[in-house]
Amino acid sequence: MERNIDKKGKFFIAAIIGLSAIFTPIVSSSASAKENLETYNWTREDVSNLTINAQNTAPEIKKDELVEMTSESYIWDSWPLQxxxxxxAVVNGFKIIxxxxxxxxxLPGKRHDTAEIHYFFSKDGKSWExxxxxxxxxxxxxxxxxxGSSIVHKDGKLQIFYTATGDKNETQLSYDQRVATATADITTTNTSVTFENWSDHEIILEPDGEYYQTNEQTGPEESSYAFRDPYFFQDPxxxxxxxxxxxNxxxxxxxxxxxxEYIGSVKFRQNHENPESSKxxxxxxxxAKASNQGLSKFNILPPLLEANYVNDELERPSVIVKGNNYYLFAKTHSEKFATGLHAPEGLYGFTSDSLFGGYQPLNESGLVIANPTDNPYQAYSWMVMPNGTVTSFVNYVNVDGKDIYEIGEQSPDYQMEHFxxxxxxxxxLSLTRNESKIVHEKKQGVFK
Known part of the structure; x- marks a missing residue:
């Protein structure tokens, strides 16, 4: 998600170190809960098994045939009320995203500097207001x-979890990231949806420095810093x-x-060159596990997955359950893979028979959906719904072989035309044990 491209084509990750004080953890830990948790290592060997084929390549997006949800704004990372x-969820006949x-x-590459969350509603799930x-x-x-993500409680209240980035009223952009939440009543008429009676917003998760890197721990050699993209999950x-x-x-x-274990098997390590920069x-x-009904207190737990020496941005993670299997997903950019690894912009997934531990990469490598090789940035921020529907947004299309850095060197008109x-x-998406495949394309903006 966090790409910022300035007008000179310089590429900045919107998670670069900010000048901020160390985070003070506000989440409690549970030693007994951590004893049986196993963090899966996504390895360089896994990624080296990657192949791009018809089952994991998305159809080409034809931007000119699509409809904007609003003529005044760009939208990108999206999620439904769930x-x-x-x-x-459906609230009095309305679907909400x-x-x-x-x-x-x-400028599209600068959008993360001023991003705010908007919402849209529809009765038919096709035409959005x-x-x-x-x-x-x-x-x-x-x-x-x-x-972030949003859920509706049994009493009809909305609860939204989001990433609070930077500091309010700051004069220079900073990149502190914390997970925040707030609740509101959902009010509907025959033609509208509004949110009223908001609670106070509160920070509910910050990095602890023990399992998750703080901003202060991040050095200039590291291109990314992340503590963001909360996703609510109730284990069925x-x-x-x-x-x-x-x-991180x-x-x-x-x-x-x-x-x-970061690299792979003994046989693979014998013949694999691991660049020092991969570190x-x-x-x-x-x-993190909720410890109160109001979902405002959480016990932070060890990671489900780490990609040390492999990748430094596993964005918008989510999990669904099908049968006895848990399917864990994340998205990442091609340039976020460590030196020596070659993988596409795409959705990656892993499966286990337990929420904690035992994960294996889908399709032997983790690759679930890749953009076409001749349109490598056409979509991003894929989100997998429980029924296998996968949503995303249109990113940069028809860029004539330019990489993401070169796109940033083009004129503002070029960037806007192709975004x-x-x-x-x-x-x-079809999921069968440890394999996945794209079954077919659905209509624009279908979440179900």
Whole structure:
């Protein structure tokens, strides 16, 4: 998600170190809960098994045939209002979706600097009406908001979890990231949806420095810092409630130790060159367990997955359950893989018969959906719904072989012309044990 490309083509990750004080953890830990948790290592060997084929390549997106949800704004990372079981919610006949948004005169590569969450509603799930910003001006925490998730409680209240980025009223952009939440009543008429009677916004998760890297622990050699993208998950097997989130493995680069398990099997390691620069890649998928009914207190737990020496940005993680299998997903950019690994912009997934531990990469490598090789940036921010529908947004299309850095060197007109900033056609995904395949393309913006 966090790409910022300035007008000179310089590429900045919107998770670069900010000048901020160390985070003070506000989440409690449970030693007994951690004893049986096993963190899966996504290895360089796994990624080296990757093949791009018809079963994992998305159809080409034809931007000119798509419809903008709003003519005034770009939208990108999106998610539906969900029931606690993960299925899209319907409130008095309305479906509701949320998305990051900026006015469409903002240079696409700079959109994360001013992002706020907007919402849209529809009765047919096809034609969407804009409700505008979710939060009243000044209510949200941080200087801007990044992605999250939203659920509806049994009493009809909305609860939204989001990334509060930067500091309110800051004069220079900073990149502190915390997970925040707030609740509101959902009010509907025959033609509209509004949110009223908001609670106070509160920070509910911050990196602890033990499992998850703090901003202060991040050094200049590391291109990314992340503690963001909360995703609510209720385990259907236990009823227990969690937040997943994107993070980085804790500790400073100079203190980070090498582990053979990061690379792969003995046979693979014998013939694989592991560049020293790979040490700076430390993406992870974190998890915290709710400890109160109001979902405002969480016990932070060890990561479900780490990608040390492999990848440093595993964005918008989520999990669904099908049969006895848990399917864990995350998205990442091609340039976020460590030196020596070659993998596409795409959706990656892992499966286990337990929420904690035992994960294996889908399709032997983890690759689930890749953009076409001749349109490598056409979509991003894929989200898998419980029925296998996969949503995303239109990113950069028809860029004539330019890589993401070269796109940033083009004129503002070029960047705006080739950026989508709208919902993409959804895809249908088939999941069978440890394999996945794209079944077919669905209509634009279908969440169910």
């Amino acid at each position: 029931e606690k079981n993960g299925h899209p 949320f998305a990051l948004s900026v006015p469409n005169d903002v 804009s409700g505008g910003p979710v939060f009243k001006d000044g209510d949200a925490l941080g200087s801007r908001q990044w992605a 097997k236990t009823g227990e409630e969690y937040l997943l989130f994107e993070a 493995s804790a500790g400073k680069l100079e203190d980070r130790s090498y582990n053979d 700076a890649f430390n993406g992870s998928i974190g998890i 989508g900033g709208m919902l993409a056609p959804s895809l249908k």
